[in-house]
Amino acid sequence: MKSMLLAASAAAALWTATPAAAQAPTGLDAKAFIERAESRLAAMNEYANRAQWVRANFITEDSQWIEAKVGGEQKELFTELAKEATKFDGVQTDAATRRKLKLLKLYLSLPAPDRPGAAAEVAGLATKLDSIYSTGKFRYGGKTLTLNDAEDILADSRDPAALKAAWEGWHSISPVMKADYARLAALLNEGSRGMGFKDTGALWRSGYDMEPDAFAAEEDRLWKQVEPFYKQLHCYVRSRLNAQYGDAVQPKTGPIRADLLGNMWAQQWGHIYDVVQPKGVTSSYSLDKLLVDKGYDAVRMVKTGEGFYTSLGLEPLPQTFWERSLIVRPRDREVVCHASAWDLDDKDDIRIKMCTKVNAEDFQTVHHELGHNFYQRAYAGQPFLFKNGANDGFHEAIGDFVGLSAFTPTYLKQIGLIDTVPGEAEDIPFLLKMALDKIAFMPFGLMVDKWRWQVFDGSVDPAHYNEAWWALKLKYQGLTPPGPRPADAFDPGAKYHVAAGVPYARYFMAHVYEFQFQRAACAQSGWKGPLHRCSIYGQKQVGEKLNAMLQAGQSQPWPETLKVFTGESRADASAVVEYFKPLEGWLAKQNKGQQCGW
Numbered sequence: 001m002k003s004m005l006l007a008a009s010a011a012a013a014l015w016t017a018t019p020a021a022a023q024a025p026t027g028l029d030a031k032a033f034i035e036r037a038e039s040r041l042a043a044m045n046e047y048a049n050r051a052q053w054v055r056a057n058f059i060t061e062d063s064q065w066i067e068a069k070v071g072g073e074q075k076e077l078f079t080e081l082a083k084e085a086t087k088f089d090g091v092q093t094d095a096a097t098r099r100k101l102k103l104l105k106l107y108l109s110l111p112a113p114d115r116p117g118a119a120a121e122v123a124g125l126a127t128k129l130d131s132i133y134s135t136g137k138f139r140y141g142g143k144t145l146t147l148n149d150a151e152d153i154l155a156d157s158r159d160p161a162a163l164k165a166a167w168e169g170w171h172s173i174s175p176v177m178k179a180d181y182a183r184l185a186a187l188l189n190e191g192s193r194g195m196g197f198k199d200t201g202a203l204w205r206s207g208y209d210m211e212p213d214a215f216a217a218e219e220d221r222l223w224k225q226v227e228p229f230y231k232q233l234h235c236y237v238r239s240r241l242n243a244q245y246g247d248a249v250q251p252k253t254g255p256i257r258a259d260l261l262g263n264m265w266a267q268q269w270g271h272i273y274d275v276v277q278p279k280g281v282t283s284s285y286s287l288d289k290l291l292v293d294k295g296y297d298a299v300r301m302v303k304t305g306e307g308f309y310t311s312l313g314l315e316p317l318p319q320t321f322w323e324r325s326l327i328v329r330p331r332d333r334e335v336v337c338h339a340s341a342w343d344l345d346d347k348d349d350i351r352i353k354m355c356t357k358v359n360a361e362d363f364q365t366v367h368h369e370l371g372h373n374f375y376q377r378a379y380a381g382q383p384f385l386f387k388n389g390a391n392d393g394f395h396e397a398i399g400d401f402v403g404l405s406a407f408t409p410t411y412l413k414q415i416g417l418i419d420t421v422p423g424e425a426e427d428i429p430f431l432l433k434m435a436l437d438k439i440a441f442m443p444f445g446l447m448v449d450k451w452r453w454q455v456f457d458g459s460v461d462p463a464h465y466n467e468a469w470w471a472l473k474l475k476y477q478g479l480t481p482p483g484p485r486p487a488d489a490f491d492p493g494a495k496y497h498v499a500a501g502v503p504y505a506r507y508f509m510a511h512v513y514e515f516q517f518q519r520a521a522c523a524q525s526g527w528k529g530p531l532h533r534c535s536i537y538g539q540k541q542v543g544e545k546l547n548a549m550l551q552a553g554q555s556q557p558w559p560e561t562l563k564v565f566t567g568e569s570r571a572d573a574s575a576v577v578e579y580f581k582p583l584e585g586w587l588a589k590q591n592k593g594q595q596c597g598w
Helices: 001-018 029-057 059-086 093-107 118-134 147-156 160-171 175-194 202-209 212-245 270-276 287-293 298-311 321-324 361-379 393-406 409-413 424-457 461-476 504-525 542-551 558-566 576-578 581-592
Strands: 138-140 143-145 340-343 350-353
Touching: 029 059, 029 093, 029 118, 029 350, 059 118, 059 175, 093 504, 118 160, 118 175, 138 160, 143 147, 147 212, 147 270, 160 350, 175 202, 175 424, 175 461, 202 212, 202 298, 202 361, 202 409, 202 504, 212 270, 212 393, 212 424, 212 576, 212 581, 270 298, 270 424, 287 361, 298 361, 298 581, 350 361, 350 409, 361 393, 393 409, 393 504, 424 461, 424 504, 424 576, 424 581, 504 542, 504 576, 542 558, 576 581
Parallel strands: none
Antiparallel strands: 138 143, 340 350
8 A cells, every 4th residue: 555655656746747748647647636636625625614614603894804715715726626637537547536536626516717816706705695695684663684583474474464574575685696696607607617517507417426417307307206296285285375365365376475385485384384284183292382391492402313313323423513513593793594514624523503493493403404414424534525425415315314203203202202102193284294394395496506507507697587586486386476576686695505605406306315215214124104104213223224325425426325225226206205195195185176286
């Protein structure tokens, strides 16, 4: 091994010293380049992570300046190395090095052009847009409201005027982003083309071990498996909203008014369960109430989430996690409250950052975010460029998969939140609650990046950003805004992942993978009942196979990693349909005689 490293070092020195015209690069040159690149990237990544953590937890002019400066330096380094990696295109080398060369080009989702000042401009724009979103406020009812305040109104109020005002109030924070977003998109495209991609959308789609257009077709295939069920859910919810609000607010036919669904982006509809709950059938418990009654606080919520993963045989979180995480919203400063999981040093400094509330939604969010942390810890032994999920959808799916168990009454009994598991009569209320979040999300998870792909490929220009956004929301979600949108509206910017430049296809894919994982895990555990009642809590044999999948990181194409845990090598949304099968039949009966669709 030592002699190989010496040979690689000697080859690297020769490659550096000899003009390219005099000597073509070799496989050893490629390997030596990757080794140097990974060392430099690891050091820069920790530096950038810490700067980002400080800015996210202390939003000031100074912290924004520091993050933008560090982000610019990071982008310059990645751009330099990604461009250098193209020198090895076509060079015969070992499989691991070849994969790392590819991943290096894909590492930055916000690539900067390779020219002086461009990386700093990209980083500055990205930080500015994120901070505008994170500090956004608007006036309503004589008060200054944050996104959290507006979300509470949408979740709790049943006054359509208040819902409309809160929805429009939050969306008023984003028009100022539009020019900066258009400039950022142009810069990102320039950076992507410099690395050999058609545009930034093509770069993003290339992260799935298939051609960009093939991935777009794969998403469409998966959506077709779920779309009929979504239309049944849409039809049922629309009829109940019509009964609640009347024809003047929500007509019996056509699309649904977006602000009536309990969520700012209508991506999850669980908050309006009281409006759409089945007649004559009620749940015997409320998880929101149980958590409060049992004396849960934010830290206990996180401790409970940790307990799920350790019950599978995974190691507990390090003490530094509890010392350094942000678990409750501080009262003395501005922070980014959007829940996220962090790995600051690519070793063991893992943390979460969320403004945790004691409710069912954050109970699930805690289990989700910790999934990222346990994934990060599992692949910590991989080389730098393999320290990631099999693809970005896997990273989101692990916590969501655990969340499927965390919401079951089976699990709630296992941890002492309820005394008895309800009978089959409560399956429809349970599945409806789940569908309002899981199924309702899928078309939204699909359309966000479909909009950005149009922006990046030039088929939608800045003058038509908002029009294109609502065309996709209508096509996939069957939604319309609560009223005419202003001429300067930039509603995509009112969604965090757009403002922050975070690719979104991962969330759609995660919603497919999580149910595949659930189906496989329940089979491994010997579960014989319905898929929606299965909890893998305490199943160490499942944990062993899960950890084997997690440890692989991004070291191999994701179909191979999927097969490690599920035995399948293709994404398959049939597991989603199987999970919700009892509800699908029930919805069809409720919708009899209705004019479904929009």
